[in-house]
Amino acid sequence: MTPWLHLVGIGDGGMDTLTPEAARIVAGAEIVFGGARHLALLPETHPAERRPWRSPFADSAPDILAARGRRAVVLATGDPSWFGPARWLRGVLGPGEFAVLPAPSAFSLAAARLGWSLEDVRCLSIHGRPPEALVPELRDGARLLVLAEDARSPARLAELLRARGFGASRLHLLEHMGGAAERLRETVADGDVPADVAALHTIGVDCRADAGARRFSAVPGLPDDAFRHDGKMTKRTLRALALAALEPMPGALLWDVGAGCGSISVEWLRAAPGGRVLAIEPDAARRAMIAENAARLAPAGLRIVPERAPAAFEGLPAPDAVFLGGGLTDGLFPAAFGALKPGGRLVAHAVTLESEQILLALHEVHGGELLRVSVAAAEPVGPYRGWRPAMPVTHWHVTRKGTP
Known part of the structure; x- marks a missing residue:
């Protein structure tokens, strides 16, 4: 298919910044789309119809479609494929309908x-x-x-x-x-x-950190005191284990079920460029903690769902990974696992004997990897030190069969 629309990058210097090919295409255009600043760069004598973008921007889609069959140009700053309209146009037009002629990007x-x-x-x-x-x-x-x-x-x-x-x-x-x-x-x-x-x-x-400024790595396992929490959270060691099993990928979606203070949600967003999280948490005080922790540590890509699982799953987009850390109950796993995309990962943690029994039964049916993790921290015992054990946690992760 021969492109009928050309997305032309233009520099701050105006028409003089265009390549000969781009200049020829702009000169022959019947209709030109762009922002007011871009349209003002056209020579006054240019006969093309000028069509400024509508507000909101997406409302211009019918105008673009109505131009089919005409020699149309979209003017954009620099390289239109770098935070420009190229991605949007690919959602409006079919393959081969438009071509991109970039200028040097900002x-x-x-x-x-x-x-x-x-x-x-x-x-x-x-x-x-x-x-x-x-x-x-x-x-x-x-x-x-x-x-x-x-x-x-x-x-x-x-x-x-x-x-x-x-x-x-x-x-x-x-x-x-x-x-x-x-x-x-x-x-x-x-x-x-x-x-x-x-x-x-x-x-x-x-970027230069101030002397004494606290710094956090993108590697999962932030210190527990990096988060505001009420004591009920996935602690650092288990959090790092959970994130490794969840396998954050660029652009991937996580359901953090029973998100608590949002520590898993935050770590996922820090580890997965462009990642997204649906933090499902019915408790209002904990939702406030999630919002605060995300604002400080990973402010993009989070949506808080203020409902109780599994009813909260209704209408949500299918996840690439699911974390069940807020307590397992009968009926929660089938709904979460059934929502996973093929090839998606599910990680569940259990602390109580009742939740552990559920995990043991699920492992017997679905396989996966089952671990029992015990962590002890050195703490003062009088004038000496001793090991203070935390409650053991049963960790299970499983992959839904099928090709993503």
């Missing part, structure tokens, strides 16, 4: 200006996303390139960095790259952050 331009290697940088966006989505990326020595939302983005990002113990981080504000108004300025998160920033800009973040 990330490529920023890396070139700063002398950073793109393979060593995390390329992110807070355009239409809260700055808190960057929290899992904050590590000492990390370098981030961030597409901004508007002129307030540097101040909001600096506030986030200070609150997370990264006030010493350097911020590079790159405005109108490739255009006549290009400007590069530097500051630190705990210093004076310019307010007169152009709406179109990218922020380079050279």
Whole structure:
């Protein structure tokens, strides 16, 4: 199929930034879609019909479909496949209906200006996303390139960095790259952050942790005191074991059933880029803990379901993994296991004898791996130290047969 629509990337310098092929296609367009800023880059003499995006953006889908059979162009900034409209268009049009002609992305331009290697940088966006989505990326020595939302983005990002113990981080504000108004300025998160920033800009973040700031790894097994909890939570050692068995994958969905304070949910989101969690928890006080812990440690991808399982499962999307940590009862496992995608993993923990009996019976029928885990911690005993055992936990994990 010959594409009837072309998604053309354009730089801040306007038509002069287009390749000869892109310039030819834009010149021959009958209809051009884009934001007001992009449409303003067209020459006044261009005869094409100009169609600005609707608000919300998705409402433009009928306009795109109505243009079938015409020579249509969508103008977008830089590389449209980097946080641009390319993904959205793939959901609107069929295969082969449109082609992408990219310009250098904001990330490529920023890396070139700063002398950073793109393979060593995390390329992110807070355009239409809260700055808190960057929290899992904050590590000492990390370098981030961030597409901004508007002129307030540097101040909001600096506030986030200070609150997370990264006030010493350097911020590079790159405005109108490739255009006549290009400007590069530097500051630190705990210093004076310019307010007169152009709406179109990218922020380079050279992450530096403050002296004494607490740092958390992305590896599962955060310290228990990293979470606000009421004592009933999956403790660090068992949590690391559970996450290893759940196997977090990019974009995968977890059902955390009886989520408690959300420690499993948070660790899943930190370990699975783009991952999602449905934290199912009927207790209001614990739902508040889940929300607080996620906001501090993994703020993106979580949805709290305020109902009791298994009734809460009705209408939920099928999970890639399920964690049953809130107490096993008869009838809970069949509903959870039946909802799993083929190849999905289920992990269950039992502390009481009654729950353990349920696991033993399920293991006999479904197989999987069954472990009994006992952990003892060294604690003071008078002037000496001794082992203080925690309650043993029975761990079971099983994979639903079939090809994902």
